[in-house]
Amino acid sequence: MNLTILSRVKTCGRLLVDLRRHDFRAARTFMDMNWPDDSLLIKYLKFIPWTLRQMLVVIPDALITVDIDRNISHIPSWLCATNPLKNYPWCDHRDQKIPETVDTVVIGAGMTGAACAYHWSKKASAGRKMVLLEMDDAASGSSGRNEGLIVMGRYYYMMYKNMLNNLTNIRADLTNTQRDKLAHKFASVYVSAAYHNGELVSETIKKENIDCGYERNGWVQAKDNEKEEQFLDETVEMGNKAGFLDWRRIEAEDVRKLTGMKTEHAAGFSVGAASCHPAKYVWGLLQIAIKADNVDFYSNTKVTEVQDCGAHYIVHTNRGLIRTNNVVNATEAYSCLLHKQFKGKLFAVQTQAATGEGGPVDIVPNRGISGTRAFFGKHGSAVIIGSDATRIPDKEIGRIQPSRFLTKYLCAEMKRLYGKFSYHIKNEWSGSVGFTADEYPVVGVIDGKKQYIIGGMCGSGSGVSFNAARCICNRILNICNEQDDYPEEFFSPTRILDPDNHKWPTLKE
Ligand SMILES: Cc1cc2nc3c(=O)[nH]c(=O)nc-3n(C[C@H](O)[C@H](O)[C@H](O)COP(=O)(O)OP(=O)(O)OC[C@H]3O[C@@H](n4cnc5c(N)ncnc54)[C@H](O)[C@@H]3O)c2cc1C
Numbered sequence: 385m386n387l388t389i390l391s392r393v394k395t396c397g398r399l400l401v402d403l404r405r406h407d408f409r410a411a412r413t414f415m416d417m418n419w420p421d422d423s424l425l426i427k428y429l430k431f432i433p434w435t436l437r438q439m440l441v442v443i444p445d446a447l448i449t450v451d452i453d454r455n456i457s458h459i460p461s462w463l464c465a466t467n468p469l470k471n472y473p474w475c476d477h478r479d480q481k482i483p484e485t486v487d488t489v490v491i492g493a494g495m496t497g498a499a500c501a502y503h504w505s506k507k508a509s510a511g512r513k514m515v516l517l518e519m520d521d522a523a524s525g526s527s528g529r530n531e532g533l534i535v536m537g538r539y540y541y542m543m544y545k546n547m548l549n550n551l552t553n554i555r556a557d558l559t560n561t562q563r564d565k566l567a568h569k570f571a572s573v574y575v576s577a578a579y580h581n582g583e584l585v586s587e588t589i590k591k592e593n594i595d596c597g598y599e600r601n602g603w604v605q606a607k608d609n610e611k612e613e614q615f616l617d618e619t620v621e622m623g624n625k626a627g628f629l630d631w632r633r634i635e636a637e638d639v640r641k642l643t644g645m646k647t648e649h650a651a652g653f654s655v656g657a658a659s660c661h662p663a664k665y666v667w668g669l670l671q672i673a674i675k676a677d678n679v680d681f682y683s684n685t686k687v688t689e690v691q692d693c694g695a696h697y698i699v700h701t702n703r704g705l706i707r708t709n710n711v712v713n714a715t716e717a718y719s720c721l722l723h724k725q726f727k728g729k730l731f732a733v734q735t736q737a738a739t740g741e742g743g744p745v746d747i748v749p750n751r752g753i754s755g756t757r758a759f760f761g762k763h764g765s766a767v768i769i770g771s772d773a774t775r776i777p778d779k780e781i782g783r784i785q786p787s788r789f790l791t792k793y794l795c796a797e798m799k800r801l802y803g804k805f806s807y808h809i810k811n812e813w814s815g816s817v818g819f820t821a822d823e824y825p826v827v828g829v830i831d832g833k834k835q836y837i838i839g840g841m842c843g844s845g846s847g848v849s850f851n852a853a854r855c856i857c858n859r860i861l862n863i864c865n866e867q868d869d870y871p872e873e874f875f876s877p878t879r880i881l882d883p884d885n886h887k888w889p890t891l892k893e
Contacts, residue, residue: 387444388566388615395444396803398715402788405716406734406774410787411435413774417757438793443570445797449806453740458784460529461739461766462663469522469667472674472683477705482703487515488710488860491687491698493518494527496838498669499853502588505676506526507861510752514679516670517701519619519686523666525782526845529815531737531770533603533657533752534585534665537578537847540630544571550822554883565891568626568875570744575628575715576823577869579842580611581851582656588850589660594668597659597763602635603643603657606801607637607649612756612866616652619865630656631843644746644751645801659761662846683845687722689856690835699837710860713830714853715779717816723830723837727778729880730840732816734776738794744769744802758797767807773843786814817843817871826877827852827870834860837877 417465424432457464473480487508490500497516498701504514537543541601548567555563558793589598608612616633622633626654632653634642682703688710689700701704710845717732737759741809747753749762771794772787790814801803820826820840825848830837836856841848857863857869878886 385448387448392440395447396439396613399439399443399789399792401732404785404787406776406785407787407789410642410772410775410790413772414514420535438796442796443571443792446799447792448704449804450795450809451807452791452809456809457811458786458813460667460737460813460815461524461768462532462661463528464811465661465663467523467663467667469519469681469683469789471521472681474684482701483513483680484704484705485514487581487708488512488514488712489697489706489708490514490516490712490714491699492525492716492718493522493681493683494525494714494716495523495666495668496716496849496853498666498673499520499850500712500714500885501673501679501681502669503671503854503857504835505679507857507863508678510677512678512861515706516679516681517685517699518681518683518891520685522681522728523672524717525662525709526661526815526817527666528845530662530736530815531752531761531768532659532662532763533846534660535578535583535603535752535844535847536582536630536654536656537575538823538842538844539601539619539652540571540575540623540626540628540655542567542572544622546823547571549575555888561867562891566889569889569891570824573627573869573871573874574621575626578609578853579628579656580869582658582744582856582868585846586658589665589668592668592672594665594672596662596664596668596866597750598660598665599750600656600658601751602642603654603754604639604650605654606647606756607651608628608645608756609649613650616650618653622797623758630654634639642745642748644748646799646803647801654752655806657752659752659763661763667709676876687707690722692831692833692835710835712836713839715836716839716841717818718841719818720778720835721781722827725830725881730818730820731774732776732778732781733819733843734780734785734814735770735772735791735817735843736812736814737768737770738786738791738812740807740810741765741767742805742807743803744798746802755797760798760801769798772814773817775819781816783816784813784827786812788812819843820880822880824875824879825852826875826880827855828876830877830881836860840880
């Protein structure tokens with residue numbers, strides 16, 4: 385079907401009417417990502433014609449067979465499933481009181497907090513009580529708003545480059561060779577921990593029979609041109625040289641088989657990545673944890689302050705105070721709202737997604753699929769599309785404010801990669817993801833005492849959180865016979881809070 389000029393102008397007008405402040409921020413992200421080396425003026429000179437073409441040609445063409453529900457829901461489609469822990473325990477025990485004293489308080493019931501509760505339930509003695517506090521329901525943060533991939537962390541080359549760039553800024557005392565060595569060390573420790581995480585998650589889901597649709601079919605990251613393919617080879621080679629084999633190149637024919645995409649280009653493939661229903665994963669871990677006598681969970685309980693009282697802490701909540709020996713902040717992008725020292729150091733970035741019925745007939749289900757600017761996937765009858773990584777102000781953390789422009793653009797991207805499809809979009813949402821400047825997580829104490837954080841996982845929380853939670857529980861419980869994959873010299877929050885006084889890993893000449 386050929387569109388008239390009038391209908392193209394109408395679609396363009398609708399796109400303009402729907403623009404919100406976030407769209408302008410996201411546009412900046414887009415320009416920085418696509419033309420990183422150009423001046424701002426040049427970026428705009430490239431961006432404006434690109435946008436006009438998108439608005440008048442590409443998006444209207446894609447939208448011919450896309451229908452956005454009039455009553456579109458901002459509830460992430462994962463959270464439309466029945467939450468067995470909804471309003472827990474208040475739904476059955478309205479008058480229950482939160483405990484006055486416990487051994488350990490965990491704040492935040494996403495995949496990180498749930499993993500803490502799970503490990504604790506398996507490892508702590510009966511007398512050592514952990515409570516998990518969540519201001520909303522379990523998995524209401526990013527853990528219930530994501531793409532549904534359990535990733536093998538971010539790949540070696542990316543982590544090497546991230547740290548190298550960071551060290552150039554903050555470790556002027558080192559020579560280039562030393563910075564290079566240190567960046568390799570960081571990448572190696574991060575990726576080892578992530579690989580271990582992937583195996584632990586897989587074993588646990590199987591062993592515990594967690595019904596979350598877990599399927600380990602990998603994650604394909606498509607490329608658009610030969611330059612990107614060449615870069616891919618560089619990234620794979622560096623990872624392989626360091627002994628990390630998960631991230632590899634697959635040829636166009638395999639990309640087509642594994643994803644259904646119509647591409648002529650090779651792609652990156654993370655073999656060990658898995659897809660699952662992320663909220664069911666969180667709920668499953670938590671359901672197991674709270675069966676134990678030493679773990680309690682309180683939803684709809686907001687922590688307003690953690691007061692340091694010397695040898696212990698008082699956790700202030702909207703339901704009263706809890707005295708505790710240890711605190712674990714599993715609050716990811718929300719952390720800076722509770723702990724001001726993280727403002728600007730562990731900041732929030734918005735990513736969004738939408739789901740609908742239909743989608744490309746060839747799209748292969750239960751596998752991670754990304755293009756260079758978007759992700760796609762099929763879970764059950766729903767097809768998910770998503771993108772964005774734009775920093776948001778602290779006051780917007782946790783808000784659901786997806787960009788409609790982006791949703792429509794994602795439909796066009798899916799059409800570019802898959803050809804024509806019909807699609808009825810019913811859910812559209814966004815989530816806040818915690819980032820650090822060096823793009824490494826922070827896992828460790830924040831006050832030199834017994835208050836911990838696991839955060840800054842940069843959109844790859846599924847590749848960090850389970851293992852990091854294990855390591856933090858081990859530290860609190862003084863379990864020393866297991867490998868600590870998050871050593872302080874690499875992951876302590878001092879790395880981002882006070883790099884001059886951080887105890888950096890030593891380098892042998
Ligand atoms: C669209 C999108 C796609 C993504 N795709 C992927 C993916 O495919 N794979 C992947 O690994 N990652 C992905 N991510 C990122 C991933 O979802 C996060 O890294 C992960 O969920 C972080 O888990 P978490 O438990 O640490 O944080 P969250 O899930 O954000 O949990 C933090 C919890 O703390 C609670 N909280 C905050 N403050 C307080 C307080 N004061 N008192 C009580 N409770 C509090 C919040 O309500 C929230 O439930 C994606 C994110 C988004 C938004």
